[in-house]
Amino acid sequence: MKRIAIILVLSFMSMNIVAQNKLKSTLDYLTEHFTFNGYAHLGWEYGSESDPNNSFKISRIIVFTDYRINDHWDAFAMVDFKAFSLHEMWINYKVAPWMQWKIGQFKTPFTLENPISPVVMEMITQMSLAGNFMVAGSSTLMMPGGAGRDIGLTVYGDLDKWASYDLAVMNGEGRNRLDGNSWKDFVGRLTFHPIKGLDVSGSVILGKGSLSNLSLYNGGNGDVKGNYTRNRYSAGFQLKTKPVNLRCEWMWGKDADLKTNGGYATAQVNNIGVKNLDMVASYDRLDLGEEEINRYQAGFQYWFYKMCRIQAAYTYTDITGVGHEHGVLTQLQVGF
Numbered sequence: 001m002k003r004i005a006i007i008l009v010l011s012f013m014s015m016n017i018v019a020q021n022k023l024k025s026t027l028d029y030l031t032e033h034f035t036f037n038g039y040a041h042l043g044w045e046y047g048s049e050s051d052p053n054n055s056f057k058i059s060r061i062i063v064f065t066d067y068r069i070n071d072h073w074d075a076f077a078m079v080d081f082k083a084f085s086l087h088e089m090w091i092n093y094k095v096a097p098w099m100q101w102k103i104g105q106f107k108t109p110f111t112l113e114n115p116i117s118p119v120v121m122e123m124i125t126q127m128s129l130a131g132n133f134m135v136a137g138s139s140t141l142m143m144p145g146g147a148g149r150d151i152g153l154t155v156y157g158d159l160d161k162w163a164s165y166d167l168a169v170m171n172g173e174g175r176n177r178l179d180g181n182s183w184k185d186f187v188g189r190l191t192f193h194p195i196k197g198l199d200v201s202g203s204v205i206l207g208k209g210s211l212s213n214l215s216l217y218n219g220g221n222g223d224v225k226g227n228y229t230r231n232r233y234s235a236g237f238q239l240k241t242k243p244v245n246l247r248c249e250w251m252w253g254k255d256a257d258l259k260t261n262g263g264y265a266t267a268q269v270n271n272i273g274v275k276n277l278d279m280v281a282s283y284d285r286l287d288l289g290e291e292e293i294n295r296y297q298a299g300f301q302y303w304f305y306k307m308c309r310i311q312a313a314y315t316y317t318d319i320t321g322v323g324h325e326h327g328v329l330t331q332l333q334v335g336f
Contacts, residue, residue: 032068033067033068033069034065034066034067034068035065035066035068036063036064036065037063037064037065037335037336038061038062038063038064038335038336039060039062039118039119039307039333039334039335039336040058040060040061040062040333040334040335041058041059041060041118041331041332041333042056042057042058042059042331042332043056043057043059043124043311043329043330043331043332044056044057044330045057045327045328045329045330046327046328046329047325047326047327048325048326048327049323049325050325058082059082059331060080060082060083060118061080061081061082062078062079062080062081062087062118063078063079063081064076064077064078064079064087064088065077071094072093072094072095073091073092073093073094074091074092074094075090075091075092076088076089076090076091076092076104077089085175085176086105086175086176087105087147087149087175088104088105088106088107088149088175089104089105090102090103090104090105090106091103091104096157097157097158098157098158098159098160099155099156099157100155100156100157101153101154101155102153102154102156103152103153103154104151105149105150105151105175105176106149106150106154107148107149108135108143108148108149108150108168108170108185108187108205109154109156109166109168109187109188109189109203110134110135110148110187110189110203110204110205110232110234111131111134111135111189111201111203111234111236111249111251112191112199112201112236112237112238112247112249113127113128113131113236113247113249113264114127114131114135114136114148115148119307119333119335122245122266122268122278122280122282122301123266123280123282123297123299123313124299124311124313124329124330124331125295125297125313125315125329127148128249128262128263128264128266128282128284129262129264129284129285129286129293129295130249130250130251130261130262130263130264130284130285130286131148131249131251131264133253133260133262133286133288134232134234134251134253134260134262135148135205135232136148137174141209141230141253141255141258142172142209142230142232142253142255143172143173143174143175144174145174145175146173146174146175146177147174147175149174149175150170150171150172150173150174150175150185151170151171151173151175151177152168152169152170152171152184152185152187153168153169153170154166154167154168154169154170154187155167155168161193162192162193162194163190163191163192163193164190164191164193165188165189165190165191166187166188166189166203167187167188168185168186168187168188169184169185169186169187170184170185170187171184171185172184172185172205172207172208172209172230180209180210181208181209181210181227183207183208183227184207185205185206185207186205186206186207187203187204187205187206188203188204189201189202189203189204190202190203197239197240197241198237198238198239198240199237199238199239200236200237201234201235201236201237201238201249202233202234202235202236203232203233203234204231204232204233204234205230205231205232205233206231207230207231208227208228208229208230209227209228209230209255210227210228228255228256229254229255229256230254230255230256231253231254232251232252232253232254233251233252233253234249234250234251234252235249235250236248236249236250236263237249242270243269243270243271244267244268244269244270245267245268245270246265246266246267246268247264247265247266248263248264248265248266249263249264250262250263251263258289259289260286260287260288260289261287262284262285262286262287263284263285264282264283264284264285265282265283265284266280266281266282266284267280267281267282268280272300274302276302276303276304277300277301277302278300278301278302278303279298279299279300280297280298280299280300280301280313281297281298281299282295282296282297282298283295283296283297291319291320291321291322292319292320293317293318293319293320294317294318295315295316295317295318296315296316296317297313297314297315297316298313298314299311299312299313299314299329300312300313306335307333307334307335307336308333308334308335309332309333310330310331310332310333311329311330311331311332311333312328312329312330312331313328313329313330314326314327314328314329315327315328315329
């Protein structure tokens, strides 16, 4: 009986050791191949012409993971838990640094601005007026509510150290949406790096929208039948140095007979008097033909941890023929 008890104890200990080794192996694999990150934006804002004119708000709660399968394959997923919406999901295959393939839902490679993460965007308003209208979804003409993301296939890479490129075929309808017609958007971007810290870039979207989208926009051509031409163009540069960062872009759009344009200039002066305290300022403009919007912003951000910062800004927005609005924006960013 004693011998049986000893055998049972030894068997249990062996099974426990095996289980511990298997658990350790699993944890090592997860640590090596998976990364989990996230961030949240919350704050308070005031607008002189809004009703109510002030409110606390939670802008986004983002969690994302990257699964590095091997040196060539990786998969990515991003979810917004505030809106319970899938932002991105894609699989990437790396042939070489000069050629990678990505398929799924991801940010449209248009402008320098659109692919930038909200975690490092200088202004609380995030995208410029023109960027929001042209690609990010504030207009019913271009991926409404898409947050600059779309579904498709892209080929991209670095051409040594002097240039990088993106070529994509996409639905043109925005995130989590099927294509609205049989046409696809063709997207291209070419960025040169003539000197360290300087990027000079141009991009284009060539596609077609549907009548249902155009008819929702009062400035559109109601006589257009079926699909209509919907193109976007951009040109700009960004300069990153230790004391100052500067980014400027101009964009043009054509939706049937409706021509629009706009641009922005954003500057960040780093470490003003105190380490990790930055001054930020931006001017952006959007010309919709019958309406022109000009916006001025200035404020600061203080990074108190790696992905954590406090932001505050004053905004002044003027809409031709409509009026103007003063605003105060604050935001706390917590990331991991």
